[in-house]
Amino acid sequence: MSDASQAVRSLRERLGAGTEDRLGRAVSELLENPLLHGAIGRAFDAREKAVQAQELALAALNLPSAADIERLTRRLRSVSLRLEGIEESLDRLDRSLAGVGAQRGEDLGERLSAIEQRLGALLDAVEARAGTGSRAQAKQRRSPAKTQKARAARPARAKRTTGEG
Numbered sequence: 001m002s003d004a005s006q007a008v009r010s011l012r013e014r015l016g017a018g019t020e021d022r023l024g025r026a027v028s029e030l031l032e033n034p035l036l037h038g039a040i041g042r043a044f045d046a047r048e049k050a051v052q053a054q055e056l057a058l059a060a061l062n063l064p065s066a067a068d069i070e071r072l073t074r075r076l077r078s079v080s081l082r083l084e085g086i087e088e089s090l091d092r093l094d095r096s097l098a099g100v101g102a103q104r105g106e107d108l109g110e111r112l113s114a115i116e117q118r119l120g121a122l123l124d125a126v127e128a129r130a131g132t133g134s135r136a137q138a139k140q141r142r143s144p145a146k147t148q149k150a151r152a153a154r155p156a157r158a159k160r161t162t163g164e165g
Contacts, residue, residue, distance in 0.1 A: 030036050058065050064072070 055065050055067075
C-alpha cells in the first residue's frame with residue numbers, strides 16, 4: 001500500500017509543479033497584454049466615474065454618502081470616548097471631594113459656632129465699654145418687628161454659610 005500512496009504523491013507533485021508554472025506564465029502574459037491592461041484601466045476609470053456620479057446624485061437629493069456616514073460614525077465614537085473619560089474624571093473628583101466635604105462640613109459647623117460665641121463676647125465687651133449695658137438689655141430695647149426679622153435671618157444666614165439650601 002505504501003508503493004501506491006508514493007506513486008499518487010509523486011504524480012500529484014509533478015502535476016502540481018507543472019500546473020503552477022503554467023498558470024504563472026499564463027497570468028503574467030495576460031497582465032502584459034496591452035489589450036487586457038487597457039480594459040482593466042477603463043473598467044477602473046468607469047468605476048471611479050460611477051462613484052462620483054453617485055455622490056453628486058446623493059448631494060443633489062441632500063442625502064449623506066457612505067463616506068459621510070463613516071466620517072460621522074468615527075467622529076461620534078471619538079466624542080463618546082472623550083465623554084467617557086470626562087465622566088470617569090468627574091466620578092473620581094466627586095469621590096475625593098465627598099470625603100473632604102464631609103470632614104469640612106463637621107469642622108465648618110464647629111468653627112461657625114466658635115465664631116458666633118466669640119462675636120457674642122466681643123459684642124458684650126464693646127457694649128460694656130460704651131456703657132450701654134449688656135447684650136440682653138440691647139435685645140430688650142429692640143422693637144418686636146426687628147427681633148422677628150433678626151430671628152428669621154439667622155437660619156437663612158446659617159444655611160448659606162454651611163452650603164445648605
